[in-house]
Amino acid sequence: MSNYLIRGATFPDGTAKDLAVENGLIVEKTENAEVIDAEGLRLLPGLVDLHTHLRQPGREDAETIETGSRAAALGGYTAVCAMANTDPVADAAGIVEQVWRLGREVGLVDVQPIGAVTLGLNGERLAELGAMAESAARVRVFSDDGHCVHDAAVMRRALEYVKAFDGVIAQHAEDPKLTVGAQMNEGEQSAQLGLAGWPAVAEEAIIARDALLAAHVGSRLHVCHVSTAGSVEVLRWAKGRGIRVTAEVTPHHLLLTDELAATYDPVYKVNPPLRTAEDVTALREALADGTIDAVATDHAPHAREDKECEWAAARPGMLGLETALPIVIRTMVETGLLDWQGVADRMSHAPARIAGLTGLTGNGRATSGAGAHGRPLAVGEPANLTLVDPSARWTVTPDGLASISRNTPYAGLELPGTIVATFLRGRPTVLDGKAQA
Numbered sequence: 001m002s003n004y005l006i007r008g009a010t011f012p013d014g015t016a017k018d019l020a021v022e023n024g025l026i027v028e029k030t031e032n033a034e035v036i037d038a039e040g041l042r043l044l045p046g047l048v049d050l051h052t053h054l055r056q057p058g059r060e061d062a063e064t065i066e067t068g069s070r071a072a073a074l075g076g077y078t079a080v081c082a083m084a085n086t087d088p089v090a091d092a093a094g095i096v097e098q099v100w101r102l103g104r105e106v107g108l109v110d111v112q113p114i115g116a117v118t119l120g121l122n123g124e125r126l127a128e129l130g131a132m133a134e135s136a137a138r139v140r141v142f143s144d145d146g147h148c149v150h151d152a153a154v155m156r157r158a159l160e161y162v163k164a165f166d167g168v169i170a171q172h173a174e175d176p177k178l179t180v181g182a183q184m185n186e187g188e189q190s191a192q193l194g195l196a197g198w199p200a201v202a203e204e205a206i207i208a209r210d211a212l213l214a215a216h217v218g219s220r221l222h223v224c225h226v227s228t229a230g231s232v233e234v235l236r237w238a239k240g241r242g243i244r245v246t247a248e249v250t251p252h253h254l255l256l257t258d259e260l261a262a263t264y265d266p267v268y269k270v271n272p273p274l275r276t277a278e279d280v281t282a283l284r285e286a287l288a289d290g291t292i293d294a295v296a297t298d299h300a301p302h303a304r305e306d307k308e309c310e311w312a313a314a315r316p317g318m319l320g321l322e323t324a325l326p327i328v329i330r331t332m333v334e335t336g337l338l339d340w341q342g343v344a345d346r347m348s349h350a351p352a353r354i355a356g357l358t359g360l361t362g363n364g365r366a367t368s369g370a371g372a373h374g375r376p377l378a379v380g381e382p383a384n385l386t387l388v389d390p391s392a393r394w395t396v397t398p399d400g401l402a403s404i405s406r407n408t409p410y411a412g413l414e415l416p417g418t419i420v421a422t423f424l425r426g427r428p429t430v431l432d433g434k435a436q437a
């Protein structure tokens with residue numbers, strides 16, 4: 001393994017200095033190293049995504065663990081949490097182990113499987129949570145994402161069950177009775193377009209209920225893709241009461257609004273739907289003040305036939321891995337809402353903490369599973385690194401992305417920030433902006 005000297009990079013706290021990498025670790029100094037001139041570049045701890053749909057097994061025509069891993073590395077990620085809504089569903093130890101192993105074989109990013117909460121995502125019977133936790137994949141996050149665990153008794157049991165191994169239930173908060181036939185955000189836009197609406201209360205009511213359940217059983221709740229100003233209020237209230245709840249927001253909910261539905265272009269169809277400009281403002285403020293803990297991509301690749309069709313027939317979801325950091329720079333850094341220390345926290349430290357990925361043994365090696373992420377940029381820590389050129393601008397082209405799918409909502413948009421290099425345990429997965437495998 002080569003040694004690297006990253007010269008003159010600007011750390012999250014604003015100081016510019018050198019960083020040496022040897023045998024996968026950050027070290028004091030190194031010799032015979034490959035030098036990377038990083039003057040003017042920003043160094044971040046490797047990004048961690050709490051919410052990635054890799055589509056394997058089942059929809060390898062839309063994405064695979066390999067193509068999704070490449071997209072992740074190119075986006076600056078060193079770890080992604082793979083959602084359970086695959087086919088078959090990741091609701092048993094054998095399946096999460098397979099996803100975890102395939103991720104290791106590709107080796108571009110640590111793929112940490114998320115286990116389903118209920119068998120087959122049917123919302124009724126709990127999946128093998130304990131067996132998945134004890135498996136080689138060491139699952140700590142469980143989610144029926146794509147579906148809401150809507151039965152309060154099932155949600156309560158799941159929250160109770162994962163306490164034994166400090167697991168967390170990541171809820172796709174959507175009361176299904178309130179979103180039957182929904183096509184977009186319920187509001188002025190949906191009334192004008194004549195499309196059935198997905199009201200904010202369908203999300204907010206479930207977050208409030210689940211926060212109370214988590215408090216009642218003394219367990220840990222994570223809320224996926226928070227999308228409304230009301231949800232932010234509920235989260236603020238819950239956190240103020242000391243309830244152990246964390247939340248994520250997607251880059252698209254930080255930038256795009258429901259006015260885009262007027263194009264009837266299904267690329268803008270997503271769950272939860274794009275909301276109003278007021279919601280976007282509230283989400284940005286909540287991410288800035290920590291009410292929302294993390295940015296998560298909800299990278300949701302879809303095959304052509306599932307997106308290039310009528311709005312009502314299209315599947316919800318957008319690509320996100322390769323554009324996440326640039327969108328965060330544009331919406332949060334360039335607006336002055338978040339500094340780079342904040343970016344490091346919301347995109348690396350916090351998501352790693354929520355997913356239980358920060359653990360190390362005494363010798364500085366990862367305990368098990370996918371390994372240690374979201375650690376400080378300090379001597380002795382694993383060299384999971386992202387090097388960004390914040391002043392470079394680039395224009396998104398669907399064909400220029402590493403994903404198999406093409407459903408980016410940002411085609412033609414100019415964005416700030418290119419990923420120059422990504423290091424996974426001291427090995428470059430991206431160098432000079434190019435994937436290394």
Ligand SMILES: NC(=O)N[C@@H](CC(=O)O)C(=O)O
Pocket residue numbers: 053085145146147172269270271272298300301315316317318
């Ligand atoms: N976000 C989406 O619109 N779609 C996701 C499921 C989900 O995250 O809810 C998918 O799997 O395609």
Ligand SMILES: [Zn+2]
Pocket residue numbers: 145146147172224225271272
């Ligand atoms: Zn979801």
